[in-house]
Amino acid sequence: MIPFQFITAFLMMAIGIYAFLYKRNLIKLILALNIIDSGIHLLLVSLGYRMELNEPPTAPIYTGYETLKSAMVGPLPQALVLTSIVIGVCVLALAMALTINAYRHYGTLDVRALRRLRG
Amino acid sequence: MNGEAILPYLIIIPLFGAFAMPIVSLAGKKAREAWAVIISALTLVVASAVFYHVWKTKEIIVYTLGAKTPFGQGVGFPIRIVWEVDLFGAIMVLTVAFVSLMAVLYSLGYMKHDTGLEKYYTLILILELGMLGIAITGDLFNFYVFLEIMSIASYALVAFRNDTWEGIEAGVKYMFVGSIAGSFILLGIALLYGQYGTLTMGYIAVKIAENPTVTAKVALALFIAGLLFKSGASPVHMWLADAHPAAPSSISAMLSGLVIKVGGIYAMARILFSIYSPMAHSIVLKAYLQPYINMSAIGWLIIIFASLTLIIGNAMAVIQTDMKRLLAYSSVGQIGYILLGLGIGLAAYGTQTGEVALAGAIYHTVNHAIMKALLFLVAGVVIHEVGTRNLNELSGLAKTMPKTTFAFLIGAAAIVGLPPLNGFASKWLIYESSAVFNPVLGAIAIIGTAFCTAAYVRVLYTFFGRPSERVANARDPETSMMLPMLLLVLAIVIMGLLPWQISDKVMIPTARMLEQFKFEYINALMSLAGGA
Numbered sequence: 230m231i232p233f234q235f236i237t238a239f240l241m242m243a244i245g246i247y248a249f250l251y252k253r254n255l256i257k258l259i260l261a262l263n264i265i266d267s268g269i270h271l272l273l274v275s276l277g278y279r280m281e282l283n284e285p286p287t288a289p290i291y292t293g294y295e296t297l298k299s300a301m302v303g304p305l306p307q308a309l310v311l312t313s314i315v316i317g318v319c320v321l322a323l324a325m326a327l328t329i330n331a332y333r334h335y336g337t338l339d340v341r342a343l344r345r346l347r348g
Numbered sequence: 349m350n351g352e353a354i355l356p357y358l359i360i361i362p363l364f365g366a367f368a369m370p371i372v373s374l375a376g377k378k379a380r381e382a383w384a385v386i387i388s389a390l391t392l393v394v395a396s397a398v399f400y401h402v403w404k405t406k407e408i409i410v411y412t413l414g415a416k417t418p419f420g421q422g423v424g425f426p427i428r429i430v431w432e433v434d435l436f437g438a439i440m441v442l443t444v445a446f447v448s449l450m451a452v453l454y455s456l457g458y459m460k461h462d463t464g465l466e467k468y469y470t471l472i473l474i475l476e477l478g479m480l481g482i483a484i485t486g487d488l489f490n491f492y493v494f495l496e497i498m499s500i501a502s503y504a505l506v507a508f509r510n511d512t513w514e515g516i517e518a519g520v521k522y523m524f525v526g527s528i529a530g531s532f533i534l535l536g537i538a539l540l541y542g543q544y545g546t547l548t549m550g551y552i553a554v555k556i557a558e559n560p561t562v563t564a565k566v567a568l569a570l571f572i573a574g575l576l577f578k579s580g581a582s583p584v585h586m587w588l589a590d591a592h593p594a595a596p597s598s599i600s601a602m603l604s605g606l607v608i609k610v611g612g613i614y615a616m617a618r619i620l621f622s623i624y625s626p627m628a629h630s631i632v633l634k635a636y637l638q639p640y641i642n643m644s645a646i647g648w649l650i651i652i653f654a655s656l657t658l659i660i661g662n663a664m665a666v667i668q669t670d671m672k673r674l675l676a677y678s679s680v681g682q683i684g685y686i687l688l689g690l691g692i693g694l695a696a697y698g699t700q701t702g703e704v705a706l707a708g709a710i711y712h713t714v715n716h717a718i719m720k721a722l723l724f725l726v727a728g729v730v731i732h733e734v735g736t737r738n739l740n741e742l743s744g745l746a747k748t749m750p751k752t753t754f755a756f757l758i759g760a761a762a763i764v765g766l767p768p769l770n771g772f773a774s775k776w777l778i779y780e781s782s783a784v785f786n787p788v789l790g791a792i793a794i795i796g797t798a799f800c801t802a803a804y805v806r807v808l809y810t811f812f813g814r815p816s817e818r819v820a821n822a823r824d825p826e827t828s829m830m831l832p833m834l835l836l837v838l839a840i841v842i843m844g845l846l847p848w849q850i851s852d853k854v855m856i857p858t859a860r861m862l863e864q865f866k867f868e869y870i871n872a873l874m875s876l877a878g879g880a
Contacts, residue, residue, distance in 0.1 A: 334513040
């Protein structure tokens with residue numbers, strides 16, 4: 230059986246791709262990008278999740294781990310997701326800045342208006 | 349000289365230079381410009397040292413971040429981030445550092461009238477840093493981080509002149525396409541990590557060879573899709589034709605010359621040949637079996653995209669009236685040649701033809717970086733002096749700007765592939781191998797060149813035509829803009845005089861190392877296991 234986290238992750242990516250293809254507002258497109266990214270982040274984080282002896286895992290903190298009864302989640306996916314979130318924030322900030330500028334020049338947030346470059 | 353000792357400075361120097369730039373520029377304009385030139389010149393020195401070391405010893409440099417060996421205590425597989433530089437990586441490092449220095453030198457004169465220049469120089473150094481990182485990394489997630497560093501810097505630079513609608517529109521388009529491509533690549537990396545539990549390229553190659561799964565195939569599809577987006581192959585080349593002309597010309601030179609190659613072609617070659625190595629399967633299992641992933645079909649897929657790109661890019665270049673847009677479409681066409689070489693290298697893997705095609709692709713990557721940088725710098729000079737890039741208004745430029753026209757003549761002749769210049773040798777290798785592999789592909793390559801010739805002859809015809817009043821007051825530009833163009837012309841001519849020497853001494857060994865018949869890329873990493 231496929232774990233429900235994976236299904237949720239791919240569902241989120243699908244929602245993001247749908248929005249990316251069918252929405253026309255620049256801000257909605259930026260949100261779509263972020264939903265796709267969040268889906269991938271959820272997939273990565275849930276890769277590190279593991280159950281042992283029916284105990285839910287704990288955070289990967291190594292001080293005093295001898296006394297732990299349950300497993301720890303994989304630390305590497307969390308590091309990856311943290312890095313990826315930072316990158317996502319950079320893209321988001323830049324995208325918002327560009328959107329503000331686009332609004333100044335075009336007076337609208339509709340991507341269909343951004344069609345002056347041709348040839 | 350120890351390759352491992354100097355490798356980190358390739359990242360440290362531009363990183364330090366980039367983030368020290370706002371502080372340095374408090375000391376004034378001169379200090380800022382001197383700092384940018386010094387940092388990129390130092391990077392070029394380090395890059396030359398790395399290239400020389402790898403080329404001389406023919407050994408792959410493996411550098412582990414923060415430890416002596418990538419293997420953990422008592423663990424039989426690599427757990428740390430590694431950088432691996434083989435000859436292809438070293439060649440890309442050298443090209444990136446050289447063209448970036450030219451772009452920085454050119455910016456001194458070209459960007460003089462703009463404001464916010466400390467941000468500009470910071471971004472240009474970060475762009476260089478991202479590309480260098482992609483070329484040297486041996487870790488998939490590290491590769492993604494550098495790819496995004498490079499992409500974010502280039503989105504910002506395309507939209508740098510935010511007082512014009514053109515830059516903003518191109519920047520928005522470029523950013524959406526680039527981000528969705530980046531998401532594809534991240535998903536591919538996540539799938540590979542979930543399946544094999546490692547991110548080190550060399551070790552993933554071993555794992556895939558031992559146990560190829562459907563997940564690995566899906567990840568490969570995602571990588572190819574994302575990287576074709578990033579390299580501007582048809583039918584997704586539209587962002588390139590918008591973004592490259594809209595950027596300032598020094599940035600166009602870097603985008604067209606470097607970004608689409610390092611972020612697209614190089615990364616694709618690395619993933620196809622080093623991670624999904626067609627050879628690894630039979631070496632790991634110590635027996636020849638039919639590979640689970642049919643790499644020659646993947647090769648054909650790339651060939652189909654390449655043929656499409658080659659024809660569409662070059663044909664669209666012919667009908668442009670905007671000079672920089674013409675050059676951008678020509679870049680699309682040339683990416684088609686490089687992809688064709690790469691695809692044949694994969695489809696005809698293990699034969700002489702495949703090796704020659706791959707060598708041609710690598711050679712053309714370097715040549716095109718130099719030629720297209722030169723052409724975009726010339727276009728920038730024309731915009732700077734005349735104030736327009738509409739070809740209909742530029743007739744007769746040869747009279748008033750003789751040196752610039754000469755530089756354009758050299759660049760155009762090289763890109764078309766005239767014999768005494770560097771474009772000839774690399775295109776010849778690609779024609780030769782494609783004609784041997786499949787005559788139809790050879791014919792397509794020649795047709796592409798015919799279109800390419802038509803486009804450039806049209807520009808030259810305009811330049812040598814009857815002078816219009818618009819160009820009457822144009823003059824050759826100042827030294828800081830002339831010097832990089834001169835150096836690029838020199839590079840084209842010198843590389844053109846020694847075509848077969850470069851091909852035999854550098855490009856063929858590079859192709860051989862990339863094909864890794866002896867498992868070089870993986871062995872360089874795994875042989876360190878004994879010392880753990």
